[in-house]
Amino acid sequence: MTTRLSARDVTLGYGDRVVSTRLTLDVPDGAFTAVVGPNGCGKSTLLRAFVRLLTPDEGAVTLDSRSVSDLPAKGLARELAFLPQDPLAPEGITVRQLVARGRYPHQSLLALWTPDDERAVAEAMVTAEVEDFADRQVAELSGGQRQRVWVAMVLAQDTPYLLLDEPTSFLDITHQYRLLALLSRLRNEGRTVIAVLHDINQACRFADHLVAMKDGRVAAEGAAADVVDAALIKDVFDLPSVIVADPVSGTPMVVPE
Structure with a gap:
């Protein structure tokens, strides 16, 4: 091993x-x-x-x-990407915005957002089956839907x-x-x-x-x-x-x- x-x-x-x-x-x-x-x-x-x-x-x-x-x-x-037991989403944040936070470790001061970031977020939302409510606020979702959004954020981190x-x-x-x-x-x-x-x-x-x-x-x-x-x-x-x-x-x- x-x-x-x-x-x-x-x-x-x-x-x-x-x-x-x-x-x-x-x-x-x-x-x-x-x-x-x-x-x-x-x-x-x-x-x-x-x-x-x-x-x-x-x-x-x-x-x-x-x-x-x-x-x-x-x-x-x-x-290392980590999903804790009880994550808290900022008030008013949308699904797409929350998933995009998974890209923070890959960004630099010179290039804050790249096509790779966009692609990683889109793929993570599809994989976690949350793309249909990407523009809804996280607070509006059911507990199960929110959990899938957090999984998408971890996937977008691409670790x-x-x-x-x-x-x-x-x-x-x-x-x-x-x-x-x-x-x-x-x-x-x-x-x-x-x-x-x-x-x-x-x-x-x-x-x-x-x-x-x-x-x-x-x-x-x-x-x-x-x-x-x-x-x-x-x-x-x-x-x-x-x-x-x-x-x-x-x-x-x-x-x-």
Whole structure:
């Protein structure tokens, strides 16, 4: 496994509240990594550390063996695109304007907007299926529509890494699977995807690499077929279950007892 993005012996927290202690994780290049676990186990905290929104108290998050804290902000934003759980759109902003903000890392003082920027925004809106309401204000949209707009903004950033914290929130079941299929396609095209997912069965079906977290630590990681069993689900989620084969993908499927 090759990796450019890593967390090495990191201790993460908020003030006096420690979330993770000496956590180490290598993100596989060119893979779709799904991070799963119960609420409050440190999934979102880990993603925030990867994109420098949270500085480790100990250890380091590195990209190409360099601490992300040492990288220029725009340089890091050209590598890592991040969709948080509850993003807020400025008042009065339209869909097209919000998606266009994803191009900020690629702009310079000499060329503030280019044909490449225009093309990236248009393609991102089509891919995320939001082009039909491009000129509407974001505040007018449903929760699911807004979530797709935020996904479009991340896509417009055009980075080799996509980090998404619960990207299927607010989406109906159809758009959940369309988004996960899209992330799989982007992985096939060479992107590295890291997503926090709540649905363990969706994670097993779509992800190459599963990271199960509990109490701020990595309880297990690897291919779903190698790590998901009833003992892991009981340990991580405190849920008695049986594991069967997904009838469509053949990947593990968790059935609560």
